[in-house]
Structure formats: C-alpha cells, structure tokens
Amino acid sequence: MPMEFTPGIELSRRFHAEAVRPILRRAFPRIRYTAALIGYGSEVLGFDSPRSTDHNWGPRLLLFPDGDGAGLPDLLADQLPRTFLGYSTHFVTDGEGTRHLAPATGRVDHGVVVAGLDDWVRGTLGFDPRRPERADWLATPTQVFAEFTGGAVFHDDLGLETLRQHVAWYPDDLWRYVLACQWQRIGQEEAFVGRCGEAGDELGSAVVAARLVRDLMRLCLLMARRYPPYSKWLGSAFARLPAAAQLTPHLTAALAGTTxxxxxxxxxxAYERVAGLHNALGLTDPVEPRTSGYHDRPYQVIHAGRFVTALLAGAPPHALTGTIDQFVDNTDALGDRAFTRRVVDCRHG
Incomplete structure (x- = not known):
C-alpha cells in the first residue's frame, strides 16, 4: 500500500489524466467523452480517509463516451497499469457485491465504469435534470443530489457540468418550502424535551433532544444551500459550515445533558442562533429570534411555527411534509427511485 494517503478525488483526477486519457487518445485520437467521479463514495463528498480504502474505493472513475463505448472496458483492461500511485488498479468483488482493491494476477478488472451519459444520469436521479418538475425535486433524497453535484468532472465534451448546474440547488420558491417544512418538524417536537423530562422520562427527553439536534443540523445545511448527506456524514458536513463553530458546543452539550x-x-x-441565521438570509421579514415560554407550561421554545408562516407567506398551500427524506427515514425506501416517486405523487398529487 502507498506510504501516504491520496484523497480519492485527487487519485481519480490523476488516474484519468495520466493513465486513462492517454490510452483513449492513442486508440481514438478524436474521441469525445466526459470523465468524472460523482455518485456513490465518501470521496465524492470529500470525507474519505485511509479507512475508506478497504472497500469501493481506489483508482476509479465514470467514463461517458460519445457513441458506442462497447470496446472501451476491454481496451482499458488490457492497457491500464496494474498499479497507480501505489494503489492496485484491480478490483475483486466479494460475495456481498462489495468491491475491494487486490493485486492483479492477470487481466486488470478495473474501476472505470463506461456508460451512456443520459442513461446514467436518469438512472441516478430518476428524472431528466434539464427539465425538473416539482415532484422530481421532492422525490429525490438530498443524499442523491449531494452525490450528483459533488465530486469532480475531469473532462467534459458532453455537458455533464451543465446537467449538474440544473440541480445545483432548489428553485427559490421550493427552497422556502423545504425550509418551512424543516422548521415545521422542529415546531412539532420542541416542547417535548421538557414534557418528557417533567413526566420523569429523561430517556425519552434525551431521544427527542437528539432528534431536534439532527433537525437543526439539517436546517443549517439547507439554509447554507448545501444538500444534507445521510447520517454517516451529516456531522462532517455540518462541521464545515461557518455557523458550526458557535453551534456545535451547544448541540453537543444538549446531547450530553442528563436532565x-x-x-x-x-x-x-442553539435555537436563537439558528433563528439569527434565518434572519440573515433575508428571505422573510425579521422574525423575533428569542425563545419564550410554551403557553402556560414551564418550557422554553423558539415557536418554530412563526418561521413556517413567514416562509410561506402568500404561497399556495401544500402539505407540510417536504422532500422525501423529511418524512421518510428508511434506507431501502430512499434508495428506490420508483418508490419515492410514488410516495411523493400520492402525498402531493
């Protein structure tokens, strides 16, 4: 193994420039293609580390030729070097379908996926990004958008970057709606930390607090126009926000609290700082950022419904459920494009 870890995006960038591209140019001097590393993988989001090298990681990329690329996988298998920057270019697949780097003992089973651009994009997103409709935005998990707009494009004759720009962020009216739905989630549970605790259920209070911390983290990412990734990388993505320096101590302490x-x-x-972030966006008239009592009960809350009302002022009514991953929390469900579309069509139809 290499003495020093190379982040996956940089590894793939150099793999394309120094290994894959020269082979393509020698065999097809006028070939038009797009090469990128987007889609699945911690390296696409910039969170990979030496630990990531144990599976589905290595010198790999997506190759989208203009026209029939049927012969390209064999060409690369025959001509790619067996190692690149100290990493094997040969992958083996275990019984669970997971790919691992392994020394090449024969022909290289490489990590270059050759596909048609339009087919791959439609299969990944579930829709054509040139003309996204409201249901397309709502039925697509933010993790999928993060994977499609993250990573890097190394060479682009076919316009992948333009497709990525079409879904770089929600349209403004939909952004307001998604923000409102995230505040709605907070408003529905913000009093329960106190109510559970007052009832002698400190465990239940802690569970609610953890849910609220997660929702606040996702809200901050949405306010910063960044697609929240799934749970494994939510904290890592949040930590990169400018607001994280002030918010993290309070969120951590809320999770560690015993009463x-x-x-x-x-x-x-945390609520008051996030409310200040909302006001700084200028999307609505300023909303009072201080907490206050919850009716006549002894709990302090931000009254998140005020932000919902402000964000939706004048907008046509919609169910306040939001995007698919604001109301569905199941990995298998979120990974099924047809399912998420059916659910959203039913909920918002």
Whole structure:
C-alpha cells in the first residue's frame, strides 16, 4: 500500500489524466467523452480517509463516451497499469457485491465504469435534470443530489457540468418550502424535551433532544444551500459550515445533558442562533429570534411555527411534509427511485 494517503478525488483526477486519457487518445485520437467521479463514495463528498480504502474505493472513475463505448472496458483492461500511485488498479468483488482493491494476477478488472451519459444520469436521479418538475425535486433524497453535484468532472465534451448546474440547488420558491417544512418538524417536537423530562422520562427527553439536534443540523445545511448527506456524514458536513463553530458546543452539550433542563438550556441557545441565521438570509421579514415560554407550561421554545408562516407567506398551500427524506427515514425506501416517486405523487398529487 502507498506510504501516504491520496484523497480519492485527487487519485481519480490523476488516474484519468495520466493513465486513462492517454490510452483513449492513442486508440481514438478524436474521441469525445466526459470523465468524472460523482455518485456513490465518501470521496465524492470529500470525507474519505485511509479507512475508506478497504472497500469501493481506489483508482476509479465514470467514463461517458460519445457513441458506442462497447470496446472501451476491454481496451482499458488490457492497457491500464496494474498499479497507480501505489494503489492496485484491480478490483475483486466479494460475495456481498462489495468491491475491494487486490493485486492483479492477470487481466486488470478495473474501476472505470463506461456508460451512456443520459442513461446514467436518469438512472441516478430518476428524472431528466434539464427539465425538473416539482415532484422530481421532492422525490429525490438530498443524499442523491449531494452525490450528483459533488465530486469532480475531469473532462467534459458532453455537458455533464451543465446537467449538474440544473440541480445545483432548489428553485427559490421550493427552497422556502423545504425550509418551512424543516422548521415545521422542529415546531412539532420542541416542547417535548421538557414534557418528557417533567413526566420523569429523561430517556425519552434525551431521544427527542437528539432528534431536534439532527433537525437543526439539517436546517443549517439547507439554509447554507448545501444538500444534507445521510447520517454517516451529516456531522462532517455540518462541521464545515461557518455557523458550526458557535453551534456545535451547544448541540453537543444538549446531547450530553442528563436532565431536561440542561438539554433545554443548550437547545435554547442553539435555537436563537439558528433563528439569527434565518434572519440573515433575508428571505422573510425579521422574525423575533428569542425563545419564550410554551403557553402556560414551564418550557422554553423558539415557536418554530412563526418561521413556517413567514416562509410561506402568500404561497399556495401544500402539505407540510417536504422532500422525501423529511418524512421518510428508511434506507431501502430512499434508495428506490420508483418508490419515492410514488410516495411523493400520492402525498402531493
């Protein structure tokens, strides 16, 4: 193995420039193609580390030729070097379908996926990004958008970057709606930290606090116009936000609190800072960013419904469920494009 870790995006960038591209140019001097590393993988989001090298990681990329690329996989298998920057270019597949790097003992089973651009894009997103409709935006998990717009494009004769720009972020009216739905989630549970604790259920209070912390993190990413990734990388993505420096101590303390009053105190500080971030966006008239009592009960809340009302002022009514991963939390369901589309069509039809 290499002495020093090379981040996957840089490895793939050099793999294309120094290994794949020369082979293509020698065999087909006028070939038009697009090469990229997008889609699945921690390296696409910039979160890979030496630990990532144990599966589905290595010198790999997506290759989209203009026209029939049927002979390209064999060409690359015959001519690619067996190692690149100290990493094997040969992958083996285990019984669970996971790909691993392994020394090449014969012909290289490489990590270059050759596909038609339009077919691959439609299969990944579930729709044509040139003309996305409201249901397309709502039925697509933010993780999928993060994977499609993340990573890097190394060579682009066919216009992949333009396709990525079409879905770089939600249209403004839909962004307001998604933000409103995220505030709605917070408003529906913000009083429960205190209510559970007051009832003697500190475990239940802690569970609610953790849910609220997650929702606040996702809200901050949405406000920063960044697609929230799935749970494994949510904290890593949040940590890159400018607001994280002030918010992280309070969110961490809310999770570590052993009493509901301690959790509430730190959540209140987080709520007020997030409310300030909302006002800084200028999407609505300023909303009072301080917390206050929950009716006549002794709980301090941000009254998140105020932000929902402000964001949706004048907008036609829609179900306040939001995008698919604002109301569905199941990995298998979110990975099924047909299923998510059916659910959204049913909910918003």
């Amino acid at each position: 509901w009053r301690e959790r509430e105190r730190h959540l209140v500080a």
